[in-house]
Amino acid sequence: MKRPTARQQDLIADIDARAANRLLGTASDLVLVLDREGQVLDVHVPDEQLAALLGAGWRGRPWRELVTAEGRDKIDALLADARSGAPTRWRQVNHAVAGRDDVPVSYTALSLADNAAARKPALLALGRDLRATAQLQRRLVDAQQAMERDYWRFREAETRYRTLFQTAAEAVLIADGLSLKVLEANPAAEGLFGRGPGRLGGAALLSLFDTGAQPRLQQLLTATRSGALDTTLDRARARLAPGATAPAEAEFEVSVAVFRQQQTAQLLVRVRPTSAAPAAGRRTARAGLPTPPDTHAHLLEAYERQTAEALAFTDAQGRVLRANAAFAALAQLASPDAARGELLDRWLGRTGVELNVLLTNLRNSPVVAAFPTVLRGEVGVEHEVEVSATRLDAGPTPALAFAIRDIERRIEGSERTATPLGRSPTELTELVGRVPMKDIVAETAEVIEQLCIETALQMTNNNRALAAQFLGLSRQSLYVKLRRYDLGGPEGLGDGDD
Numbered sequence: 001m002k003r004p005t006a007r008q009q010d011l012i013a014d015i016d017a018r019a020a021n022r023l024l025g026t027a028s029d030l031v032l033v034l035d036r037e038g039q040v041l042d043v044h045v046p047d048e049q050l051a052a053l054l055g056a057g058w059r060g061r062p063w064r065e066l067v068t069a070e071g072r073d074k075i076d077a078l079l080a081d082a083r084s085g086a087p088t089r090w091r092q093v094n095h096a097v098a099g100r101d102d103v104p105v106s107y108t109a110l111s112l113a114d115n116a117a118a119r120k121p122a123l124l125a126l127g128r129d130l131r132a133t134a135q136l137q138r139r140l141v142d143a144q145q146a147m148e149r150d151y152w153r154f155r156e157a158e159t160r161y162r163t164l165f166q167t168a169a170e171a172v173l174i175a176d177g178l179s180l181k182v183l184e185a186n187p188a189a190e191g192l193f194g195r196g197p198g199r200l201g202g203a204a205l206l207s208l209f210d211t212g213a214q215p216r217l218q219q220l221l222t223a224t225r226s227g228a229l230d231t232t233l234d235r236a237r238a239r240l241a242p243g244a245t246a247p248a249e250a251e252f253e254v255s256v257a258v259f260r261q262q263q264t265a266q267l268l269v270r271v272r273p274t275s276a277a278p279a280a281g282r283r284t285a286r287a288g289l290p291t292p293p294d295t296h297a298h299l300l301e302a303y304e305r306q307t308a309e310a311l312a313f314t315d316a317q318g319r320v321l322r323a324n325a326a327f328a329a330l331a332q333l334a335s336p337d338a339a340r341g342e343l344l345d346r347w348l349g350r351t352g353v354e355l356n357v358l359l360t361n362l363r364n365s366p367v368v369a370a371f372p373t374v375l376r377g378e379v380g381v382e383h384e385v386e387v388s389a390t391r392l393d394a395g396p397t398p399a400l401a402f403a404i405r406d407i408e409r410r411i412e413g414s415e416r417t418a419t420p421l422g423r424s425p426t427e428l429t430e431l432v433g434r435v436p437m438k439d440i441v442a443e444t445a446e447v448i449e450q451l452c453i454e455t456a457l458q459m460t461n462n463n464r465a466l467a468a469q470f471l472g473l474s475r476q477s478l479y480v481k482l483r484r485y486d487l488g489g490p491e492g493l494g495d496g497d498d
Contacts, residue, residue: 002146003153004146005479007353010167016483017109019281021040023396027126027328028126029045029050029105029127029128029129030043030044030046030050030054030105030126030127030128030129031043031044031045031124031126031127031190032044032058032063032125032126032127033123033124034063034079034109034122034123034124034125035122035123036083036122036123037061037062038064038075038079038123039060039061039062039063039068040058040059040060040061040062040205042059043058043059046496050103050129050370053097053098053100053103054095054261054344055097061077063075063125063367064076064445066095067093067094067095067096068093068094068096068102069082070094070097071091071092071093071094074091074093074107074447075093075107075319077091078091078107078108078109078125079123082109082110082111082123083111083122083123085111086331088108088109088130089108090106090107090108091106091107091108091205092104092105092107093107093129100130103129103131103133104129104130104131104133105127105128105129105130106125106127106128106130106445107125107126107127107128108116109123109124109125109126109489110123110124110126110379111123112124113126120228120232121458123140128445133445133448134448135457136448136449136452136471136472137452138454138457139447139454139471139472142453143455147153148370148417149431152370159440163202165184165186165187166187168186168188169188170188170270170271170272171185171186171188171189171192171193171270171271171272172188172189172268172269172270172271173185173186173189173200173205173226173267173268173269173270173271174266174267174268174269175205175266175269176227176264176266176267177195177264177265177266177267178264178265178268180204180205180206180221181202181203181204181205182200182201182202182203182204182205183201183266184201185200186203187350189271190243191245192240192244192246192271193208193241193243193244194243194244194245199211200489205217205221205239205267206218208241208244209238209240209241210239210241211236211238211241212237212239213236213237213239215243216236216237216238217236217238217254219236219254220235220236220254220256222258223268224257224258224259224265224267225265227369235253235255236252236254237251237252237253237254237274238251238252239251240252242283246273249275251273251274251427252271252272252273252274253272253273253274254269254270254271255269255270255272256269256270257270265491271399302326302468306368308326309326309329309402309403309404309405310324310326310327310329310331310385310403310404310405310406311324311326311327311341311387311400311401311402311403312325312327312344312376312401312402313392313400313401313402314344314399314400315398315399315400316354316359316398316399316400317343317359318343318345318358318359318400319341319342319343319344320339320340320341320342320343320344322336322339323336323338323340323433324336327339327404329377330375330377330385330404330406331347331376331377331378332378332379332381333378343355347375347376347377347378348373348374348375348376348385348387348404349373349374354371354373357371358387358389358402359400361389362389362390362391363402366390366391367388367389367390367391368387368388368389368391369388369391370386370387370388371386371387371388371389372384372385372386372387373385373386373387373457376407383406383408384406384407384408385404385405385407386404386405386407387402387403387404387405388403388405389401389402391405449481449485450485450487452471453467453478453482453485453487454473454487456471457487464478464479464482
């Protein structure tokens, strides 16, 4: 470190104790005056709320006793660096508060004298209050969990829709509201119109019906599309075009409902017979379809082959009994048989205890869903995954089933900008829930703050007013931070107030 020049020494000499106190209070949120053994001689906390939260009684106590147990080694390291005169980096520790959350503070320490015998006090500790950063991160975690819940609600709704659509005995068609082209058809519709699986997609909707009925159907479709924005139902009678499995003279009732998806109108067309005879013909058409295997072994084999998720079945201790090809590919194994007999945590988990956590949870609950972790391949490649597990108690011996989903594609990260600390904001987002918060904040408080602001702007579509409210900041404070991180500034984003 450079020694101060004569001019600097003259300026410093003119600073009285009160001015020095104000200077230190402006530069930090918490100032501790220490002797060389680390005992607190004086405390200065400019913020009254923080001072009331931390309480009194610090004077005369060792600094390391004022922090939680996991931070004491960091205090020892700060004191050792300060005594040696070496530059000290900022380290985060937590101060325990009775009945409240711990108060995170980032400290650095410096020596006030060039030698040990110069004078006392000898050391100065400067602290930054990280409560705001911790609160931002908690909100970020809450936002991520809310997004995850919305994602699963969407998946569950889609599953219910797919199940209803595919198993309905009534013929159902989805058509584009403008072109009247069939977008999707259920198996009952494919059997009724005499088309193979997937062969109805792209067909003209009116071409599926007799030419004599097409004017009435066109009028019905036009009336339905021009109705109110809410679902509109109406119906007409029509015969089917040649090639259908129903008799040529059979009449069907066609009902149409309009709905909007991605700002475009789509039509839900239901076709059902007006008498029991056509229905019997439809059942006859579907009766020729091969019956799916209903044995447990065939169902398990079909599911293992068709699912894109990695599956592993283990005993109660986590030893693999069976795995599918997707698991072998994710774990970089030559075949699924290579996993048999191995403990699952050979590949699953980052810390070495995550499989034990899953096993413990499965003992207490039959299902564990969306457990975030990693899966390590045989050659060292790691994948971010979600694990859903269930306990299988039906067989003679208890077993566990693990469904492992690769979520790398779901995590945003196509544009990973490097930061001076070597971590991109997306990588820091991925650490949430996997690494303790204090370690993330200790690594880079500013990057976390920038990440939270960017996330809030994305979630509010660059609406500064809503983003400031979401972050718990005033708009002026948000503008200052936008300029600090070069995120567009006040003039680059819309307020969304009008």
